[in-house]
Amino acid sequence: xxxxxxxxxxxxxxxxxxxxxxxxxxxxxxxxxxxxxxxxxxxxxxxxxxxxxxxxxxxxxxxxxxxxxxxxxxxxxxxxxxxxxxxxxxxxxxxxxxxxxxxxxxxxxxxxxxxxxxxxxxxxxxxxxxxxxxxxxxxxxxxxxxxxxxxxxxxxxxxxxxxxxxxxxxxxxxxxxxxxxxxxxxxxxxxxxxxxxxxxxxxxxxxxxxxxxxxxxxxxxxxxxxxxxxxxxxxxxxxxxxxxxxxxxxxxxxxxxxxxxxxxxxxxxxxxxxxxxxxxxxxxxxxxxxxxxxxxxxxxxxxxxxxxxxxxxxxxxxxxxxxxxxxxxxxxxxxxxxxxxxxxxxxxx
Numbered sequence: 001x002x003x004x005x006x007x008x009x010x011x012x013x014x015x016x017x018x019x020x021x022x023x024x025x026x027x028x029x030x031x032x033x034x035x036x037x038x039x040x041x042x043x044x045x046x047x048x049x050x051x052x053x054x055x056x057x058x059x060x061x062x063x064x065x066x067x068x069x070x071x072x073x074x075x076x077x078x079x080x081x082x083x084x085x086x087x088x089x090x091x092x093x094x095x096x097x098x099x100x101x102x103x104x105x106x107x108x109x110x111x112x113x114x115x116x117x118x119x120x121x122x123x124x125x126x127x128x129x130x131x132x133x134x135x136x137x138x139x140x141x142x143x144x145x146x147x148x149x150x151x152x153x154x155x156x157x158x159x160x161x162x163x164x165x166x167x168x169x170x171x172x173x174x175x176x177x178x179x180x181x182x183x184x185x186x187x188x189x190x191x192x193x194x195x196x197x198x199x200x201x202x203x204x205x206x207x208x209x210x211x212x213x214x215x216x217x218x219x220x221x222x223x224x225x226x227x228x229x230x231x232x233x234x235x236x237x238x239x240x241x242x243x244x245x246x247x248x249x250x251x252x253x254x255x256x257x258x259x260x261x262x263x264x265x266x267x268x269x270x271x272x273x274x275x276x277x278x279x280x281x282x283x284x285x286x287x288x289x290x291x292x293x294x295x296x297x298x299x300x301x302x303x304x305x306x307x308x309x310x311x312x313x314x315x316x317x318x319x320x321x322x323x324x325x326x327x328x329x330x331x332x333x334x335x336x337x338x339x340x341x342x343x344x345x346x347x348x349x
Contacts, residue, residue, distance in 0.1 A: 022094035023052070029101050037101055048097040048114060052090055055121055059086045078126035085124045085216045093117035108184035112177060119163035120217070129215045135257060136212045139219070140203070142281040147200050149289045155252060156196035156239055158223040159209040162260060165221035169267045172244040174223060179241065193238045196225065218260055224253040224284070244273060254278045 029037075030045050037045075063083045070076050096114035100107055127135075158174060168174050176189030189195050197205040202222075206212055210220040226249065227239045242250050254264060254277055265275035279287070 022091045022098065023049070026094050026098045029098050041101060045097060045101055048100070049094075051118060052094055052097070055118065056087070056090055059083060059090075059121070081216070082124050082126055086121050089117055089121050089124065093121075108181040112181045112184050112186055116163075119167065120161075123163050123218055124216055125218060127215055127217065129213075132213050132215055132219075135219060139206070139212060139257065139281060142285055143203050143206065145289070146281065146285050147202050149285075150199040151288055151290050153199060154227065155199060155288075156225045156227055157199070157202050157205055158194060158196050158225060159205040159220060160223070161209065161211050161220040162218050162256075162263075165223075165254070165256075165264065166267055168223070169264070169271055169273070172271055172273070174225075174242045176241065189238070192241050194241055195237065196227075196239050197237065219257045221260060221264060222255040223251065224255060226250045226252055248273065251277060253284055255281055255284050257281075 026045070026049055030042055030049065032042055060083075063079060066079050067076055070079065093114055096110050096117060099110040100114065103110065160168065174194050176191065176194055177184050177186035178189060178191050187195055195205075206222070210222065211217055212219055223242075225239065225242060228247075228250070244251055251273070254268075256264060256278065258280055261278055261280065264278045268275040268278060
């Protein structure tokens with residue numbers, strides 16, 4: 001089938017409100033009436049379009065299946081909300097796909113945003129703003145402890161959304177957008193470098209990249225990394241890109257919320273990494289907090305401790321002796337009283 005025939009047969013779902021406009025626009029662009037685009041550009045655009053179509057069909061089929069078997073009205077509302085958010089995300093993907101062709105100077109930027117939108121669709125959930133606020137409260141409490149009480153201050157933390165965490169594990173590497181999208185600068189990372197923070201700045205990293213407060217979406221993941229001694233010190237805000245295939249020892253942990261543990265551990269097993277590195281915030285804190293130092297006693301301190309122990313036992317002996325003596329006195333007094341009472345009964349004065 002030629003390109004023109006493929007364009008004519010493009011699927012535009014009638015029932016979608018948000019995505020319909022963007023898909024119609026993309027279809028118009030792919031028609032290439034003014035011949036602005038090369039056949040290769042149009043081919044890639046159609047591939048992106050078909051990816052959106054396939055994803056839409058998948059979420060529609062899943063929704064119909066779930067809604068059919070769900071008797072609870074509240075859960076039905078949640079399912080409809082999830083579907084709406086997914087459709088809006090796909091509409092964004094369609095818009096970004098059209099921008100790839102319309103704005104060639106920013107092509108890599110729009111490729112990046114298209115890939116991000118497509119990756120997010122699978123992780124949309126029913127978490128309301130209220131639910132995310134509850135999660136945020138729990139996370140912030142333990143993060144403050146991690147900030148102020150972590151043994152190894154040389155550790156570096158790289159926060160990222162959950163969909164990007166999956167991509168990192170699939171590639172077994174953490175790289176910058178400049179490396180992956182031919183120079184597009186999506187963050188403070190540069191070629192061959194990634195953004196990181198020390199334990200004391202963990203809350204800063206979380207606030208930007210962890211999706212802690214974002215509704216309808218799970219929280220992200222934090223990769224805990226060991227910097228390379230030869231290239232990553234003394235810089236505390238960036239470090240070299242990490243390749244877990246070559247240097248698995250650099251990955252010390254992945255911190256996330258309880259609802260993400262299973263999916264991340266499953267992905268770790270698939271790629272041959274240790275799944276038990278995936279931990280909750282509380283687990284990471286307990287394993288890495290500063291332990292209270294054990295006191296080492298000098299000979300003089302040891303003698304003082306022994307003398308104090310002896311004095312304690314001596315005092316206890318005195319107390320017992322006095323209690324025994326008091327008991328004997330009370331018994332003697334009682335005996336005398338009994339004797340006097342007996343004499344009174346016998347008429348002896």
